[in-house]
Amino acid sequence: MSEYPHFTADTADLRPQLNALLGEGVVSAVLFSSDGLLLAATDGLGRDEAERSCAAFASVASLQHTFAECCRTDPENLLLRYQIMDFTRHTVLLMSASRNSGLGVAVEGDSISQNVQLALSKSLKLIKALGPVLASRDREIHPGA
Numbered sequence: 141m142s143e144y145p146h147f148t149a150d151t152a153d154l155r156p157q158l159n160a161l162l163g164e165g166v167v168s169a170v171l172f173s174s175d176g177l178l179l180a181a182t183d184g185l186g187r188d189e190a191e192r193s194c195a196a197f198a199s200v201a202s203l204q205h206t207f208a209e210c211c212r213t214d215p216e217n218l219l220l221r222y223q224i225m226d227f228t229r230h231t232v233l234l235m236s237a238s239r240n241s242g243l244g245v246a247v248e249g250d251s252i253s254q255n256v257q258l259a260l261s262k263s264l265k266l267i268k269a270l271g272p273v274l275a276s277r278d279r280e281i282h283p284g285a
Contacts, residue, residue: 152273154180161262165248165255167230169263170194171270174201174240197234197244200225222260226251233260237267238274 158169159182170190171179176198181190201220208215220242222235233245233256245263249255267274 158182167246169245231256
């Protein structure tokens with residue numbers, strides 16, 4: 141598959157920040173909009189793969205609305221912070237990056253491995269560092285917010 145060109149969240153190319161997550165078990169990461177569109181992805185991940193991953197991550201993140209109904213609360217009271225999906229040899233982390241975006245990270249190892257704990261910590265720090273860029277993007281999507 142061909143590599144995708146520079147994908148940006150508005151005018152900032154966020155690939156270098158995502159690429160900083162690679163290594164120590166992290167095999168790929170994608171930043172996506174709440175409607176499942178690719179905002180940025182790590183090098184080595186093909187465009188088709190990245191777009192499919194973003195759509196899947198966004199659909200899992202959207203389950204908060206269904207779970208809010210089950211919990212008998214407003215979806216605003218049940219905002220996703222992060223989710224850990226533990227598979228046989230890999231763990232997938234899904235995190236809210238802002239009101240309208242998320243971060244998905246694939247890590248080698250099970251959910252209690254040191255790789256996953258380190259990836260989660262690095263990812264949460266990255267989200268905090270990207271806060272101003274992502275908040276600016278949110279304001280452009282929701283001018284009245």
